[in-house]
Amino acid sequence: MPKTMFEKIWEGHQVRRDLIYVDMHLVHEVTSPQAFDGLRLAGRTVRRPDKTLATADHNVPTDGTPVARLIADPLSRQQVETLERNCAEFDIPIYSIGSEHQGIVHVIGPELGVTQPGMTIVCGDSHTSTHGAFGALAFGIGTSEVEHVLATQTLVQRKPRSMRIWYSGELGYGVTAKDVILATIGRLGTSGCAGYAVEYAGPVIERLSMESRMTVCNMTIEGGARAGMVAPDDTTFAYMEGRPAVPKDWERALDRWRSVPTDDGATFDRQLKFDGADIAPMVTWGTTPGMVVDVTSTVPSPDSFESPADRETAERALAYMGLEAGTPIAGIALDRVFIGSCTNSRIEDLRAAARVADGRRVAGTVRAMVVPGSNQVKVQAEAEGLDRVFTAAGFEWRSAGCSMCLGMNPDILAPKERCASTSNRNFEGRQGVGGRTHLVSPEMAAAAAIEGHFVDIRTWS
């Protein structure tokens, strides 16, 4: 019987009913300390350190602080040092602050070649869905589950339902993977895909680069689904070849990976279609990623929502964001611009932003920063001269980390500061208490930095 990619991976990893084997467990400093404590309390050990990999990212200052003991914030320092101690105690490989391979956990997995098709990958972070771009089943878990995976290398999971979103046609000029996923969440809502493992497919997806596919899969959780996936193909294999952790017997691995995609005739519990040509550059206006419109639109009126609950939610969002209904999106002025995060901090994202910034100047009213997702991305960007393009244009060039995506490190917004951000969440206070976040693509963020307000990248020159 023909099977979906999701079903093949699920069945191939079922140890017994509802118990799934985990091929790779990624660990970071925020959601793991209590899990390691739990192991110690129960006298348990880590079953497979060889299938576990740790890095420090959320708390890492992006000012080039070279080692954990020099992190200025005592709580951040303690959390990173605790991770280092726990990894030493349980023999888990770690790329902590100062390591050449340190970076955002969802950037370094693919970069090292640890992320491979057909695998199950988990991490105590909701953006673990990023790794699904390689045809892996990857999802975020809580700290109790982190402890469970450390102890057993398995996870108790109910099988989600399967869903395929098919993107036909092609994307227009200036429209990116970020816009694809924002438009999708805008259409389906923040819980529209809850309970499903989503496969993104169709000509639009097939033409995306690996890094763009990661951007799409990354934000799957913002639509309510835990796992998002793309079938592995020659684009996937070309991206992986030569990376440190890929199999030595490459040809045999390719044979195995070519059997991962969904079989012809397989059925999904739910199928949806989008036309790539309908998607425009997107900008969020509210406090969930589903509150999003295209850049040519205006801030919607709460009256345009059907239910009283939705109207109230929109009113509250507008009050928090300091926006009036009817304001053209393209006219919204910004204080800050952030290019980075596990959604958009890879080399292609930085190249795209640099193309926009090249030879121009950041507006005098804007403070803009670019934060590479990993040390490797930073090194490569510097080798290509992107850092000089950014600094010449007035952007700050920082060191790798989660940075201003979530305000756990010194990079935060002040109250009421308005930021164009390439990250994934525009929740209240996400980038700093009272901060106002608009989610956009790297190109749109860079152009907004130059102009001091949003512009339509398609017609901007």
Add this chain to the structure above:
Amino acid sequence: MNPVKIVSGKVSVLDRADVDTDQIMPKQFLKRIERTGYGEFLFYDWVRNGEVTLEANPILAAGRNFGCGSSREHAVWGIQQFGFQAVIAPSFSDIFYGNCTKNGLLPVRLTEDDVRGVMQAGEATIDLEAQTVTFGGRTARFEIDADVRHSLLNGLDEIAVTLQYAADIDSYERERMQPGPATTSL
């Protein structure tokens, strides 16, 4: 975790949809490495700016898609350590729902109308064994996975349960495990 059978008492109301875990437990409290002491930081920014006042009742009733966003289990610890034993909402995010069940915080899904009814009644009794919520003179049934219910009713340690199947994991690794990268040889 402690067993959960019946949760009964007053209801605190948070009548908002899409309450994300960044609101439930803001980022600055995620730097702690302990599992306790989160109760006082629950909804910290909303409480501090006066938008929300919450009493430590046994039950919290909220709008749809409760607990969306970040996987931080600190959100569940905060709700529990503040004093709540159950959360009633029309829907929960998947990760948050799972995190609740691993900690003995009872998540209850009711229809929008019934959640509204619970909010208006101000008091309710949740019977996990019977899978019912009684409020305002009527009783509504809720669905919960049979295994999850069993584990909540008995306060099971999920890791201990899984370790009973260690032989199955051993044989999976021997016979069916797919080749994959070894991080220890990077």
